[in-house]
Amino acid sequence: MPEHSSSRSSGFDRRAFMAGAAGSALVPMTARAAAQDAPPVTAQDPSLPVDVTLRVNGKDKRLSLDARTTVLDALREHLKLTGSKKGCDHGQCGACTVLIGDRRVVSCLTLALAAEGQEITTIEGLATDDHLHPMQQAFIDNDAFQCGYCTPGQIMSAIACVKEGHAGSDADIREYMSGNICRCAAYPNIVAAIKQAAPEIMKG
Amino acid sequence: MRPFSYQRVTDPDMAVQVLSAAAAANNPLTKAAAQPLAGGTTLIDLMKLDVMRPAAIVDINPLSEGWSAVDPGGESLRLGALAKMSDVAAHDEIQRNYPVVANSLKLAASAQLRNMATLGGNVMQRTRCSYFRDVSYENCNKRNPGSGCAAMDGVNRMHAVLGTSDQCIATYPGDFAQALIALDASIEITGRSGTRSMPFAELHKAPGNTPEIETTLQPGELISAFVIPGRWPRSVYLKARDRQSYEFALSSAAVALDVQDGTISDARVALGGVATVPWRAREAEALLKGQRFDDALAQRAADAAFADARGRQHNGFKIALGKRVVARALQQAVTMEI
Numbered sequence: 001m002p003e004h005s006s007s008r009s010s011g012f013d014r015r016a017f018m019a020g021a022a023g024s025a026l027v028p029m030t031a032r033a034a035a036q037d038a039p040p041v042t043a044q045d046p047s048l049p050v051d052v053t054l055r056v057n058g059k060d061k062r063l064s065l066d067a068r069t070t071v072l073d074a075l076r077e078h079l080k081l082t083g084s085k086k087g088c089d090h091g092q093c094g095a096c097t098v099l100i101g102d103r104r105v106v107s108c109l110t111l112a113l114a115a116e117g118q119e120i121t122t123i124e125g126l127a128t129d130d131h132l133h134p135m136q137q138a139f140i141d142n143d144a145f146q147c148g149y150c151t152p153g154q155i156m157s158a159i160a161c162v163k164e165g166h167a168g169s170d171a172d173i174r175e176y177m178s179g180n181i182c183r184c185a186a187y188p189n190i191v192a193a194i195k196q197a198a199p200e201i202m203k204g
Numbered sequence: 205m206r207p208f209s210y211q212r213v214t215d216p217d218m219a220v221q222v223l224s225a226a227a228a229a230n231n232p233l234t235k236a237a238a239q240p241l242a243g244g245t246t247l248i249d250l251m252k253l254d255v256m257r258p259a260a261i262v263d264i265n266p267l268s269e270g271w272s273a274v275d276p277g278g279e280s281l282r283l284g285a286l287a288k289m290s291d292v293a294a295h296d297e298i299q300r301n302y303p304v305v306a307n308s309l310k311l312a313a314s315a316q317l318r319n320m321a322t323l324g325g326n327v328m329q330r331t332r333c334s335y336f337r338d339v340s341y342e343n344c345n346k347r348n349p350g351s352g353c354a355a356m357d358g359v360n361r362m363h364a365v366l367g368t369s370d371q372c373i374a375t376y377p378g379d380f381a382q383a384l385i386a387l388d389a390s391i392e393i394t395g396r397s398g399t400r401s402m403p404f405a406e407l408h409k410a411p412g413n414t415p416e417i418e419t420t421l422q423p424g425e426l427i428s429a430f431v432i433p434g435r436w437p438r439s440v441y442l443k444a445r446d447r448q449s450y451e452f453a454l455s456s457a458a459v460a461l462d463v464q465d466g467t468i469s470d471a472r473v474a475l476g477g478v479a480t481v482p483w484r485a486r487e488a489e490a491l492l493k494g495q496r497f498d499d500a501l502a503q504r505a506a507d508a509a510f511a512d513a514r515g516r517q518h519n520g521f522k523i524a525l526g527k528r529v530v531a532r533a534l535q536q537a538v539t540m541e542i
Contacts, residue, residue, distance in 0.1 A: 040214045043222075043260055046207035067210040067261070070248070090249050091317060103290075103319040109248045110320070113210045114241065114263050157316065164294075166315070178449035179314020 052116050057125030071107035071115050072096045075122060083123035083152045094180035097153035098122050104160035123152035135159050138197035146184035154180045158194045159201065167198045205251050212263040216394050219264050224396055224424025226260060232416045233423065240264045240426060242286060243321035246329045254339050255347065271428050276301060281432040285324030292323065304439035304458050308379040311443045314450045324427040327381050332452055333374035345371045346415045361518035366479035372415030373516060374480060376408065381482035382458035383441060386474035389432045395425035408481040436460040437542040442533040444525060453477030455526040457533040468492050473509060478526045485509035488530065497538045506530040
């Protein structure tokens, strides 16, 4: 393995950085602020887990995570919410799409620590009681999947696509859904499902 | 991914302090021990690939309160560096008065990535050269200075034909940067001694003999805003790629024209997908200025833009494709209704 940018060859020591950063940042660890207001966080020892509270589908979840944990891994491995799928794990396929606030993002490139204080909505948070979300129902009605692996990401993305106002035409839907790859190529039925659900979602 | 410490900063001074303390004097900033985290769409990806190996991540997103404002009101357009690509692309006044800016952002990446990625991070994104991104290749002068270039005689279909050196032919992958460089944008940079301003054209460095040094930013410096002078309603971003959406450019053109009584009084042309850095085609602009538009003029301008282009084994097609993209973008700009 090339060692060109390791901490050793750059003449930079992790331990020294920890001490330096803790000294220079001068920010006390504050009590956790209300949602939407992410407090400063001081640098920690990378070998130790970090306490974080994630708000997922309306509930606060206290977790102790390695700083490297993405939102996707926090959901799947720590909260056992396996609806969000790991496809490429590099932000290229969209299978891991969730909403953070009202925005669709790829959870595989979002650090869990950076999502603190924000509302995360996953496929598991859509249905109410016995009623599927209109977009879930539309995917069933229109046979908008075959293997289903991309479907949770497609549905989360589709809901945002509609709310952004990008579902006005087939061309718009195709352009604004291009971040969700379907290996089974169910695309025509996905477009149909989004067109079916859009009016109901916009109605609120 | 290698272990790192995470910290979140809530004021620019703190970010600058931590980032500059972690930058070693003789290392490129991309190898500094602490890296700023904005949208994360490049950084986290490259950390997973083991291409970037920071010991510390400095989350600067809380700075967005002051650094994400968009002000298209006056004689210039000011864009905060932490504004999201999606928000700027969807902005009515930017779509109307700077379509080249809005469309360069809209045609990049996917809806999810545009929701995450910031303007500052977008211009700082690293090349998509497959040999740079794959650490199993030892020979990448960008990753391992002096190790050689696997792309030079490798699979180089996606690589650059302009601004290359015998050390590196990696393409600058972004779109927004072409709009910025075409419109003479400047950037505001926040660093240890306060804020300074610099032409955007001076941000990126062609590879030359030091492909590992990609920008002129100094240790601890962060881009805080972009400023575009004037208004450019007659402007176009045209992007040719292997598929219609969600793909990097094989060749793109940012074109902005001022046409008075049928004569081109000002012309801006920048090229993407074909060069190692955001590329201003001043030779093409010079040919266009003062002329009345016709297809022959567009062709001459396109030829001039690629006069110095040099292809390798697989990317020679980009020269022919790039000329057509420039000519078509010029035609679209001339005929668009404003």
